[in-house]
Amino acid sequence: MSAEPLLTVERLRKHYAVTKGILFARTLGHVKAVDDISFTIAAGETLGLVGESGCGKTTTSKLILNLEEPTDGRILLEGKPIHGLKGEALREFRSQVQAVFQDPWSSLNPRMTIGRIIAESLIVIGWGTPGKIEERVRELLRQVGLRPEQATQYPHEFSGGQRQRIALASALASRPKLIVLDEPVSALDVSIRAQMMNLLKDIQARDKLAYLLVAHDLATVRHMADRTAVMYLGRIVEYAPTKTLFEDVRHPYTKALFSAVLQARPNQPEDEIVLPGEVPSPLNPPSGCRFHTRCPFVMARCAVEEPRLREVSPGHQVACHLYQAA
Amino acid sequence: MRRIPWIPITIISVIVIMAAFAPLIAPYSPIDQTLPDKLLPPFWLEGGRGKYILGTDPFGRDILSRLIHGARVSLIVALLALTAGGGVGLAIGILAGYLGGPVDSVLMRLVDAAFTFPAILFALLLAVTMGQGMATLVIAISLLLWASFARIIRGEVLALKQRDFVALAKVRGCSALRIMLTHILPNVLNTFMVLVTLNIGVVIIAEAALSFLGAGIPPPTPTWGLMISEGRGRIADAWWVSLIPGIAITLLVLSVNLFGDWLRDRLDPRLRQL
Amino acid sequence: MSAAGGVKDETILEVRDLRTHFFLRRGVVKAVDGVSFTLRRGEVLGLVGESGCGKSVTALSLMRLLPKGGARAIGGEVLLDGTDILTLGDSQMREIRGRKISMILQDPQTSLNPVFTVGDQLRESIFRRAGGRTAQIMREAVAALRRVDIAAPEQRIGQYPHQMSGGMKQRVVGAIVMSGEPEVLIADEPTTALDVTIQLQYLKLLQRLQRETGMAILFITHDFGVVARLCDRVAVMYAGRIVECGPVQEVFEHPSHPYTQALIASVPAMTGPIGRLTTIEGQPPSLMDLSAGCRFEPRCRHAEARCREAYPPPVGVGPDHTADCWRLQPA
Numbered sequence: 014m015s016a017e018p019l020l021t022v023e024r025l026r027k028h029y030a031v032t033k034g035i036l037f038a039r040t041l042g043h044v045k046a047v048d049d050i051s052f053t054i055a056a057g058e059t060l061g062l063v064g065e066s067g068c069g070k071t072t073t074s075k076l077i078l079n080l081e082e083p084t085d086g087r088i089l090l091e092g093k094p095i096h097g098l099k100g101e102a103l104r105e106f107r108s109q110v111q112a113v114f115q116d117p118w119s120s121l122n123p124r125m126t127i128g129r130i131i132a133e134s135l136i137v138i139g140w141g142t143p144g145k146i147e148e149r150v151r152e153l154l155r156q157v158g159l160r161p162e163q164a165t166q167y168p169h170e171f172s173g174g175q176r177q178r179i180a181l182a183s184a185l186a187s188r189p190k191l192i193v194l195d196e197p198v199s200a201l202d203v204s205i206r207a208q209m210m211n212l213l214k215d216i217q218a219r220d221k222l223a224y225l226l227v228a229h230d231l232a233t234v235r236h237m238a239d240r241t242a243v244m245y246l247g248r249i250v251e252y253a254p255t256k257t258l259f260e261d262v263r264h265p266y267t268k269a270l271f272s273a274v275l276q277a278r279p280n281q282p283e284d285e286i287v288l289p290g291e292v293p294s295p296l297n298p299p300s301g302c303r304f305h306t307r308c309p310f311v312m313a314r315c316a317v318e319e320p321r322l323r324e325v326s327p328g329h330q331v332a333c334h335l336y337q338a339a
Numbered sequence: 340m341r342r343i344p345w346i347p348i349t350i351i352s353v354i355v356i357m358a359a360f361a362p363l364i365a366p367y368s369p370i371d372q373t374l375p376d377k378l379l380p381p382f383w384l385e386g387g388r389g390k391y392i393l394g395t396d397p398f399g400r401d402i403l404s405r406l407i408h409g410a411r412v413s414l415i416v417a418l419l420a421l422t423a424g425g426g427v428g429l430a431i432g433i434l435a436g437y438l439g440g441p442v443d444s445v446l447m448r449l450v451d452a453a454f455t456f457p458a459i460l461f462a463l464l465l466a467v468t469m470g471q472g473m474a475t476l477v478i479a480i481s482l483l484l485w486a487s488f489a490r491i492i493r494g495e496v497l498a499l500k501q502r503d504f505v506a507l508a509k510v511r512g513c514s515a516l517r518i519m520l521t522h523i524l525p526n527v528l529n530t531f532m533v534l535v536t537l538n539i540g541v542v543i544i545a546e547a548a549l550s551f552l553g554a555g556i557p558p559p560t561p562t563w564g565l566m567i568s569e570g571r572g573r574i575a576d577a578w579w580v581s582l583i584p585g586i587a588i589t590l591l592v593l594s595v596n597l598f599g600d601w602l603r604d605r606l607d608p609r610l611r612q613l
Numbered sequence: 614m615s616a617a618g619g620v621k622d623e624t625i626l627e628v629r630d631l632r633t634h635f636f637l638r639r640g641v642v643k644a645v646d647g648v649s650f651t652l653r654r655g656e657v658l659g660l661v662g663e664s665g666c667g668k669s670v671t672a673l674s675l676m677r678l679l680p681k682g683g684a685r686a687i688g689g690e691v692l693l694d695g696t697d698i699l700t701l702g703d704s705q706m707r708e709i710r711g712r713k714i715s716m717i718l719q720d721p722q723t724s725l726n727p728v729f730t731v732g733d734q735l736r737e738s739i740f741r742r743a744g745g746r747t748a749q750i751m752r753e754a755v756a757a758l759r760r761v762d763i764a765a766p767e768q769r770i771g772q773y774p775h776q777m778s779g780g781m782k783q784r785v786v787g788a789i790v791m792s793g794e795p796e797v798l799i800a801d802e803p804t805t806a807l808d809v810t811i812q813l814q815y816l817k818l819l820q821r822l823q824r825e826t827g828m829a830i831l832f833i834t835h836d837f838g839v840v841a842r843l844c845d846r847v848a849v850m851y852a853g854r855i856v857e858c859g860p861v862q863e864v865f866e867h868p869s870h871p872y873t874q875a876l877i878a879s880v881p882a883m884t885g886p887i888g889r890l891t892t893i894e895g896q897p898p899s900l901m902d903l904s905a906g907c908r909f910e911p912r913c914r915h916a917e918a919r920c921r922e923a924y925p926p927p928v929g930v931g932p933d934h935t936a937d938c939w940r941l942q943p944a
Contacts, residue, residue, distance in 0.1 A: 065808035078510050107512035119503040124525040134511035172896055173664075183511070202663035203835060207879040207890035214889075229809065232881040236890065259883075273813040275838030277880050279862040283842075287817060288810050290764070291778050 017092055018053035019223050020077065020191055025050050025086035027072050031296060044295045046072040048247035049086070056190065059217065059224040061238030061255060063231065063270070067292050068244040070227045074193045077225060078112050079103075090191075108138050111184035115196035117176035121168040127154075128164030131183040138187060153182040157212060174205035178212065185216065195227045210236060231274050235259055240328075243267045246295055246303040252322060253329035263331040266304045302334065310335055344601045347594035354591055358411040365404035366392075370559045373399035378577045396569055396580045405561040406587055412562045416476055417542040421535050424481030428488020429531055435489065436496025437519050447493070453486035459548070466554035476555045480545050488534055495527045529603060536599025540592035547588060563588050625829050626652040626675070626714075626797050631689035633667075633674045640901045644670040646853035648689075652797065657823060657830040659840040659861070662850035663876075665897060668833045671850075672799045675831075676716050677706050693797065712742060715795035719802040721782035724789075725774040731758075731785050732770035738792045757788040762818055780811040784818065791822060798823075801833045816843055837880055841865060846933070849873045852897055852908035854924075859934030869936035872909045907939065915940055 027047040032038040047069040054060045062070045075081045077088055079095055088095050090106060098106055111134075114120050121130055128150050135146045151161035157178040168176060177197065184192050197213065198206040210233065217224060228234050234241055234255065241258050243251040243266065251264040262268050272286040288307045293299055299306045305315035314334055322330040323337055357364055377399040380387045387394060393402040435446040462479035469475045499505060499522075508518045547564025549555040551571075556562050558569075563584040570580025633645040645667045652658050662668045673679050674686045677698065690697045693714060698706065718724050726734060735754045739745075745753075758766035761784040774782055783803055790798065800819070804812040820843060823830055832844055840847050841861060848858040849870065857870040868874040878891040895912040898904070906921040907913070913920065919939050927935040928942055 065810060078506075080506055080509060104512055107510065110510075112507060112510045114503040114507065116503055120507060122504045122508075122522055122526070125521075133508065133513070137512040137517070174896075180507075183507075187511075203837075203876060204663065204879050204893040207881070207892040208894075210881070211889055211892060230881075232883050235883065236881045236887055269810055271883075273809040274883055275813070275816075275836070275842045276883055277837035277841050277865065277877060279841045279865045281841065285813055285817075287814055291780060291811065292808075 019056040019091060020054040020225075021089040021092075022050060022052050022073075022077070023087050023089070025073070025076060025088065026084045027069075027076055027081060028084045042296050045247045045298060046295060047076065047083075048298075050242075050244070050247075050249045051086075052242055052249065052252065054191065054223050054225060057217070057221040057223055058239045059226055059237050061234035061241035062225060062227045062244060063229065063234055063241060064244035065229060065270075065292060067246070067295060069247040069295075070244050071195060073244075074112070074195050074225065074227050077191075078110060078193055079106065104138055108134065108187035109189050110191045110193070111187065111189040112193040112195065113177070113180050113184050113197045115200050117173045117180060117200060120180045121176055123168055126165050126167060127171070127179050130168070130179065131164070131186055133183060134187040140187070149186065150182075153185055156185070156216065157182045158208075172205075174201055174208060177201060177209055181209075181212070181216070185220070188220070189222070191223045191225065193225045193227070196229070197226070198233060199228065199230060206233075213237065231271060243270065246292065246298050248303060248332065249322065250304065250332050251330065257326065257329050261326070261329070263325055263329070263336060264304075264333050265308045265310050265335070269309075302332075344597050347597040347601075350590055350594040351598060354410050354587075355414065357407045358414045361408045361411045365401075365407040367401040367404040369400060369405045369408040369561045371400065375399065378573065378580070380577070381579055381583075384579075393583050394577075394579050396566070397573060397577070402566070402580065402583055405566055406563070406584060409561040409563045409566055409584065410587070412473075412556055412560060413543055413546055413564075416473060416480065416546045416556075416562075417539050419473075419477045420480035420484060420542050420546075421538060423477060424484030425488050425531065425535055425538070427481070428485040429492055429527070431485070431489040432492025433496055433519050433523055433527065436493040437500060437515070437523055439500075443493075446489070450486045450489050453482070456482070458483040459552070459554075462549050463552065463554045466549075471553070471555065471557040473556060476546060476549060479549060479554070480542055483545060484538060484542070488531075488538075491534060492527055492530065495530050496523055499523055499526050533599050533603045536595050536602060539595045543588055543592060547584075623654045624651045625654045625694060626831070627690075627692040628671075628675070629690045629692070631671065631674060631686065631691065633670050633679065633684065633686045636683045636685065642900045643853050643903055644684075644900055645674060645686075646900075646903070648850070648853070648855055650848050650855060650858060652829045652831055654796075654829055655823075655827045656845045657820075657832055657843055659844035659847040660831060660833045660850060660855075661835060661837065661840055661847060661876075663835060663897065665900070666850045667853040667900075668850050669801055672716065672801045672831070672833055675799060676710060676714065677701075678710075678716075711738070711790075711793045711795070713795060714797040714799070715790045715793055716799045716801065717783075717786055717790055717803045719805050721779065721786045722774070724786045725782060727774055730771050730773055731777070735770070735785070735789050735792060738789045742793055753792070757792050758785070760791065760822070761785070761788045762814075763788070780807055780815060783807065783815060787815075787818065787822070791826070794826070795828055797829050797831070799831045799833070802835070804839065805834070805836075812839075819843070837865075837877060849876070852903065853900060854908060854937065856909065856938075857934075857936040858927075859931060859936075863931050863934045867931060867934075869930040869934070869941060870909075870938050871913045871915055871940075873936070907937070 025047055026049055028043040028045050030043055031041045033041055050073065052060065062073060064070045076083050082096055090109065095106055131150045131153055132146050135149060140146060150164055154161050154164060159175065159178060171179065198209050201209060214237065216222065226234060226237050238255045241253060241255045242249045243264065245266050251267045262271050269286045269288045286309060290307055293306060301317045302315045302320050305311045308315065312334060320332045320334045320337060322332045325331050325336050376395050377397055379391050379395045381394045382389050382392050391401050393406065396402055431446050435443040461482065465475050465479050505518060505522055508522050546555060546562060547567060550562045550564030551568035555564060558565060566584035567581045570577065574581055629649050631645055631648045635642040635644055648671055660668050660671065675691055686699055691699050698709065732754055735757055736750050739750050739753050754770060755766045758769060763769050763781065763784055804815050807815060816839065834840060844861050846859060847861050847864050848855045849872065851872050857864060857873045864873065865877065868877050875891065875893045879893060881890060893912055898908055898911065904921065906923060907925055910916045910920040917939065925937045925939040927937050930936050930941055
């Protein structure tokens, strides 16, 4: 690991205006999808980003992929801001940061052969002659466990697991330094899921890639991520090395999340923490700590004062008043 | 897989061949008048003659020959109008749908305006100012078509934009133009082809209507619409003058629509295996 | 779980050699091909398998709700309280559906009609069962919503489905189903679309309702965690057949079929060492051309010659625990 992280996310915010009317639109409020989050990803490591729907993890990944402009804050790749890039600099960024999305049925253009899909980024950056590109495509297909002859086939001829391998091959084509994996295995069947997770780890070990793993499944994160950030309503509530987090869960929301994981072992005690109600609207998040409306350990100050991320042990940060002296 | 629609394909082929080789196939000139032979019924009716298989019109012209030459004019008009109107609609639909925002608002207001536009009236106006002729007809029909193409294609593009492969194309480094050309366009071509085939009928009927109203191709050049119009005064005693081109239009439009349905299923690779 | 205690051994639903095939132009898809199991009063039976194994088609066959055009139950019996419902007429089946046997689907959006309020849909179901006066039905509808833990049911009852979250809609579906007081409930992946904390809320609710009413549940899922948490017994399905069936503890602790063993081993764990995950190589077979032998044979690490020749009969491997595998046959 070098001193400078590969990717730095600094005080990132993304607010969406909710408007009514067309011509003279009134702004009704702002959905604070991502609200002041910071983290880093080192070269070759995997950061897990965990949370339930609406927590802002997908928005974060879109910001990192430069598909959305942040409202505030910035993202640096090797020290250089990634937003506002143009021309050659943008092309350079695109070849370094890639993505695999959740839905293998929607990730591949049905009208392109898979060879053409995998070659896409190479064609765009003018990587080499058609012959060289073809050779690289064959190599990539082999790396993800498919046969090079399959390059001429269309996506509909493949199963979900194979399609996800094709999506990975096309993300790998330009030899990126970071791949955003947005729920890469959650649409796959259990037995296929394990194949894909092993493949992702093998490729990381060989190419020294960094992953941002966006996931809702804690067991997946445990097997893949070096460090993990837990998000709730646009904020990071807990951030720690994955091993530490799984041994020493601190934030009440993270505790509830862990407790809700149903393990494939019978006769477990039925004493899970059941959170009351549902996640509040990000349009009008609760005052103070955003989790205080559902927290089993809520105190008076939680409703008024927002807790900041504080270190509770080396590298383990928690945003909760339970761990902060008044 | 649906069965190949042989009957529609045969009908379309016959009409296309007729149009392509009209001068070689037609037994008589479509414009030369033989007044003594006027208003003869088709040969199978009483008074009909084997010489004029489908009878003659009020000027003694052979209806079969006019039908064959008329197919040529009608198909050329359809081809040009669909290329111009459909092409503009396709481009606008893709631009508005993919770029969104102000571009979309402006283009879609134009489409709304086009829908409120009295197309027939405009065609008549055009005929008065530009004079009758094929150019007038093609422009008038294109103006009638583009807006519906643009609106339907835009809807399709909006749905496509939600698919992950479009976002991924951006991540891979594709420019907006490249995404529109390589990712959006091939995926709306199905819809476009279906719209084209469904609109061949609309165009042929529009051509007929405009020619009927006198805003189309000037007589004596035969078009199917004009032929119907020429028989309208004699519908009681010489019905075949109008009915035969009418049947030709119905057959062509029906065949093209059946073929269009089949083509839509055929072009979709997801349906190809079923 | 010891819900309705003494009546637990009584069979409420027995499925014998059910075969549901899809007749398509390009061939016959044998989605369900010889499925047999029993569901006892007051128990929760899990039906697990991967996508395309036939678990949902089994459920639809039991409800007699197979899609029109091509899909037919071509063989077997489905005995609900002793009556073979496959032989019933459509009107008789309508009488049973929703009252004796009911179903919850994965997507609550498709179960609720978007143009009627939640109250309308609930009242219709209550009226169908018992009739009664408007005021009485209204009170029952509010009570039904309260029973599925919906806060402020008096206000919620006038809302439309789109005004509710996914978890809440699934509760409403639950309230409608429960108002029919079914004896058998088929739940087809009802929590798959929900977040984990909402899934837990929902499973606890379902468990409470099951214990209160003593209804039997056939719970279809792909998630072994849900099976472990909720079910008494589990049936594992692969390529149109049930390959292993037994009490949850038995099956988890002594999985006998190679497929079950591999499937349980491939689930990433929350504890223990982190290493390479065990995988099952290859893909499930095409349901259009199945071999005469064991369907798992091409992917099985223990495959032998006899596995290719004939499908193995079920073998008892423990109390109430069977598996379809030649290796388990006594020599």
